[in-house]
Amino acid sequence: MSAPLDVSIGAPGIAVPAVAAPSRLRRRLRRYGPAWVGGGIVIAWVLVALLAPWISPYHPDAVDVSIRLRPPSLAHWMGTDTLGRDVFSRLLHGARLSLAAGFTVVILGAAIGTTIGIVAAWTRGFGDEALMRLTDLVLCFPPIILALAIAAALGIGPLNTILAMLVVWWPKFARLARALALVQRSQEYVEAATVLGLRPRRILARHILPNTLGPLAVLVTLDLGNAILTFAGLSFLGLGVIPPMPEWGSMVAEGRELVEQWWVAAFPGLAILTVVVGFNFCGDGLRDWLDPRSRSR
């Protein structure tokens, strides 16, 4: 696709039926309302994760087989599972690992990928070629399959699963960072810095990196939801956590045969859904704020 030419004159909105001009408040609400909602959801879940031990009505691992598979009630808001554990308490505790895993994978993946991408853009030539072919190589595997194979080989557990995800996570950041850095590299202020005799490392860290942070921040925010989904998926397949540790994906797995006792699997999945929606709202809002042109998308 060719980008629309900026020289096009006249109002581009002929295709759009005339809408009564919305008030300023409504316009701002339409634009940033979802971002505020998303931010609220994310902050709420972070608080839940931090405060889980104090706000849960029961211990997450407290087994009581005399009350197994009870439907939601006043005593157990989200019912109980096959071992009589309180689903609500386990769900609150599950937020800890899900959020921690998501943040770890995305932040480390972004750090590794950005470093590789910026270094590749700066060195050009052989180093660039080698690093980018390595990126292509990882990208030519379907991520979930590769992560599944590595996680299974490393063994069950949160750390191994995070490690496996990191292996497949960095390339997209490397690609984006390289593209952004290549644009910055040809800017005049970089030339000026080079002429002034600054060392490459300083130019990279102090001049190029800050200018690429905006789009990277958008990708990081949008990607957090993605990472939480993938981690939950690997846990669902039995890799992420060692039972009885409460984790959303494995909680859905425990209830997946229980079609009659839907509450065991339904609520943890709903928790994943809300957290991912929250991060997606935040990411979209951040992108609109940083790049006004993207609003039309």
Add this chain to the structure above:
Amino acid sequence: MARYIGKRLLLAALMAVLASCVIFLIANLVPGDPVLAQLGDVAASDPAIVARWRAKWGLDLPLWERYGIFLTGLLHGDLGISIATHRPVLDDIRQYAPATIELATIAFLLSLVIGIPLGIAAAVRRDGWIDSAARALSLLGVSAPTFWLAFMMLAIFYGGLGWAPGPGRIDPIAFPPEGPTGLFLIDSIWSGDWEGFQDSLAHLVLPSIVLAAATIGLITRTTRAAMLDSLQQDYVRVSRAKGLHEWAIILRHALPNALVPVVTLGGLAYANLLAGAVMTETVFAWPGLGRYTFTSAAALDFPAIVGITLVVSITFLLVNLAVDLSYALLDPRVRR
């Protein structure tokens, strides 16, 4: 054009060889040991049994020798023997592939049939209620965990309402339709088995909706963005000035140009559907490649893991190649 294709093919072949090397190293260098997973505690505590078992599967040879054997086999179209099923990996893949291809294809068609019209409508009536609904739908589609969506669909439409059949490709007491392809829809038509066709189709409904959920959102958003872009181009303004009917402008002039990015994305999405079927197949007890991947990963069945990752990544490469080539056909500027 021929040079472009040749260059791309060469690059793809090189990537496939490198990929085989990487996946072999990953599968063989990691600390996980298939001995325990396969033999069980009692047998694994007897060193003689373990040594014999390792020799049988060639696990006592040095790494480079094992890679040599693997490569030689690969060139003969042999992916080795699965440790868990004791069958050639290629036979296993051949057996499970049709179920996944059928599911992914139906899901892909579903996401095109829903996503493209929805994207067009959202772009034409921008900021209208269709646009908002499309936005909400695509957000939910990409945010909902596939495995949870699969469970909810089963719980509601099979357990609760009884509208849909249970897990599996066909009714448990029915015989699979006979035919050459292994795709039940085509096989049942081929053998004139009308009941089998209905049964297979009914079993496809829920899993294909679940598998398509994320792709529908992706296709809708891409179509919408591309349509908004092309509706602002000069040729659209010219068509309007000529007095063409609005729908003729949208469908004949704006849409074909907007479809270029959709084709690119669609190809990648199809490859991702093939790979992403792991969760859907697990919940719906779908006997496809996704479930095979998962069971072999859980059993540390290295030959199977290497084989399937290789097959899937080569498929990935080929789809990418096809997408790039179709891109070059649709947009002459890319060929240079």
